[in-house]
Amino acid sequence: MINERMINALVLAGLLALPLYALAVDEPFTITLVTRAVILALAAVGLNIVLGFGGMVSFGHAVFFGIGGYAMGILAYHAQTYSTLDLGLFTTEGTKLMPVIWLVAMAVSGLVALIIGLLSLRTSGVYFIMITLAFGQMFFYFAISWAEYGGEDGVSIYVRNSFPGLNTLVPIQFFAICFVILCLVLFLKERLRASPFGLALNAARQSATRAETVGLNPMRLRLVAFVISGMITGLAGALFADLNRFVSPSMFSWQLSGELIVLIIIGGAGRLMGPVIGACVFVALEHFLGGLTDFWHVYLGLILLGIVLFGRGGIIGMLTRTEGAHV
Amino acid sequence: MSDVVLSTHNLTKRFGALVATDDVSIDLRAGEVHAIIGPNGAGKSTLIQQICGGLKPDAGRVELVGRDVSSLTTQARAKAGLGRTFQISQLCMEDTVLENVLLGAIGAGGSPWRFWRGALGLTDMRERAQAALHRVGLADAADIRCANLSHGQRRQLEVAVALTLNPRAFVMDEPMAGLGADGSKQLTALLDGLRAEAPILLVEHDMDAVFALADRISVLVYGKVIATGTADDIRASDVVREAYLGTEA
Numbered sequence: 064m065i066n067e068r069m070i071n072a073l074v075l076a077g078l079l080a081l082p083l084y085a086l087a088v089d090e091p092f093t094i095t096l097v098t099r100a101v102i103l104a105l106a107a108v109g110l111n112i113v114l115g116f117g118g119m120v121s122f123g124h125a126v127f128f129g130i131g132g133y134a135m136g137i138l139a140y141h142a143q144t145y146s147t148l149d150l151g152l153f154t155t156e157g158t159k160l161m162p163v164i165w166l167v168a169m170a171v172s173g174l175v176a177l178i179i180g181l182l183s184l185r186t187s188g189v190y191f192i193m194i195t196l197a198f199g200q201m202f203f204y205f206a207i208s209w210a211e212y213g214g215e216d217g218v219s220i221y222v223r224n225s226f227p228g229l230n231t232l233v234p235i236q237f238f239a240i241c242f243v244i245l246c247l248v249l250f251l252k253e254r255l256r257a258s259p260f261g262l263a264l265n266a267a268r269q270s271a272t273r274a275e276t277v278g279l280n281p282m283r284l285r286l287v288a289f290v291i292s293g294m295i296t297g298l299a300g301a302l303f304a305d306l307n308r309f310v311s312p313s314m315f316s317w318q319l320s321g322e323l324i325v326l327i328i329i330g331g332a333g334r335l336m337g338p339v340i341g342a343c344v345f346v347a348l349e350h351f352l353g354g355l356t357d358f359w360h361v362y363l364g365l366i367l368l369g370i371v372l373f374g375r376g377g378i379i380g381m382l383t384r385t386e387g388a389h390v
Numbered sequence: 391m392s393d394v395v396l397s398t399h400n401l402t403k404r405f406g407a408l409v410a411t412d413d414v415s416i417d418l419r420a421g422e423v424h425a426i427i428g429p430n431g432a433g434k435s436t437l438i439q440q441i442c443g444g445l446k447p448d449a450g451r452v453e454l455v456g457r458d459v460s461s462l463t464t465q466a467r468a469k470a471g472l473g474r475t476f477q478i479s480q481l482c483m484e485d486t487v488l489e490n491v492l493l494g495a496i497g498a499g500g501s502p503w504r505f506w507r508g509a510l511g512l513t514d515m516r517e518r519a520q521a522a523l524h525r526v527g528l529a530d531a532a533d534i535r536c537a538n539l540s541h542g543q544r545r546q547l548e549v550a551v552a553l554t555l556n557p558r559a560f561v562m563d564e565p566m567a568g569l570g571a572d573g574s575k576q577l578t579a580l581l582d583g584l585r586a587e588a589p590i591l592l593v594e595h596d597m598d599a600v601f602a603l604a605d606r607i608s609v610l611v612y613g614k615v616i617a618t619g620t621a622d623d624i625r626a627s628d629v630v631r632e633a634y635l636g637t638e639a
Binding site: 254255257258259260261262263264265266269270272273274275276277278279280284287386388389 | 442463464465466468469474476480481482483484485489492493494496497498501502503504505506507508509510512515551554555
């Protein structure tokens with residue numbers, strides 16, 4: 064029988080080997096494609112903490128993806144136009160430094176997650192889905208009407224932001240940054256899962272009554288998970304915008320929120336590498352089938368249908384013959 | 391009385407015109423098993439809910455070790471020392487037996503706000519959890535997934551989780567539910583020993599278990615306590631016989 068650790072190791076090895084091979088045969092587009100999968104995986108890893116561990120089906124995680132994107136877009140826009148960004152309390156000239164952009168993206172995402180979480184975690188089930196969707200739409204339409212940063216057209220960044228000691232314009236170097244971040248976050252996620260917090264969060268998903276009767280506060284556990292989750296997806300958003308050197312309201316779209324959920328379900332909810340496998344499948348389908356037909360989502364839908372009907376543990380669950388987290 | 395651990399005072403709860411809990415004052419003293427019996431719909435579960443914090447009474451109060459806990463949440467009451475078990479098992483089915491008891495130890499004794507260290511590596515919590523498993527006879531099953539446990543083992547695990555809280559009082563809602571004669575006998579023996587650690591407020595339908603365990607029995611009918619006394623008192627009481635036990639008792 065195949066065990067989950069083997070699958071995890073294989074997937075990570077594959078994600079590393081493919082761009083290196085592409086580098087050797089000089090196919091930079093493949094590297095960019097894998098980078099895209101890595102970043103989407105990172106965004107879904109963030110959502111998986113809420114969805115897989117906490118059992119909260121957030122249909123608004125594009126909010127954090129978009130915030131990360133706009134954090135990058137706004138900071139880089141002011142840096143490239145030498146204009147001043149007035150934040151009331153202080154002003155800044157923007158920055159092209161990735162680590163600073165990431166910190167800002169995560170801080171703002173975390174703060175917004177705290178506010179959205181406080182309001183939406185009072186509900187559960189369908190109401191939670193709807194309220195998170197509503198927040199997503201609010202941000203989407205706000206971004207569309209935000210003329211200062213391109214409105215519907217978004218913001219283009221001429222040169223990819225910089226990372227000390229690296230040339231981020233070289234695809235393999237930018238890939239390396241994203242891959243290292245993904246590995247770090249996966250490591251943190253695994254620590255989190257096995258920690259007392261992870262145990263308590265998982266218990267609150269399986270039985271809130273149980274958690275309460277041993278003196279735990281399910282609402283507070285979920286809120287903290289929501290904030291951590293938002294920060295990770297926000298970081299992914301900043302990287303995604305940097306990959307494309309472009310940010311637009313589409314990063315806030317509900318389709319994206321839905322796709323992140325689909326990625327997790329395809330890979331396996333609550334699993335360490337579930338979102339990563341899901342993202343790889345998604346990007347592969349998008350690339351290969353997307354080249355043949357505009358309606359490639361039909362095939363994605365068929366795969367999703369098969370997994371939901373025949374294996375609740377996603378691809379990992381089917382390979383290891385174990386069930387995933389019940390959400 | 392100084393040895394009263396848990397008590398309700400004039401607890402009243404109405405659902406519309408229905409009085410589910412009618413001026414109920416009962417107490418649980420150190421070292422005893424106090425059983426609450428009554429026909430279906432007598433308001434036993436409603437009463438338990440109010441004691442444990444799931445329902446807010448319309449009037450009256452609940453005291454735990456001399457402290458008014460009426461306004462506390464379920465989780466605060468658990469921390470104050472109320473160890474509850476459920477009629478329908480409330481366990482984490484995807485987790486192992488050890489993880490289930492560990493959750494209790496973490497919730498009551500430690501803190502869930504640790505994100506880095508592994509939960510299974512917390513030696514003090516783990517020892518507390520394993521001691522509870524040992525106490526209920528599940529030490530060998532520690533690594534089994536809860537979903538794979540037998541019904542009887544799940545009932546034992548419920549008790550073990552409550553034990554990890556180091557409770558001042560147990561509140562058990564039909565712990566024998568669904569158990570066969572053997573399982574029921576086994577659990578009765580376990581509860582019999584537990585009363586030394588903390589007194590047990592026991593809601594139960596299994597009359598053999600009730601009469602074997604209870605130091606005192608209160609009979610609840612239509613939300614009202616119609617009699618409280620020893621097993622013999624209750625057996626001899628005409629009121630009770632009429633209202634509940636029928637002619638066979």
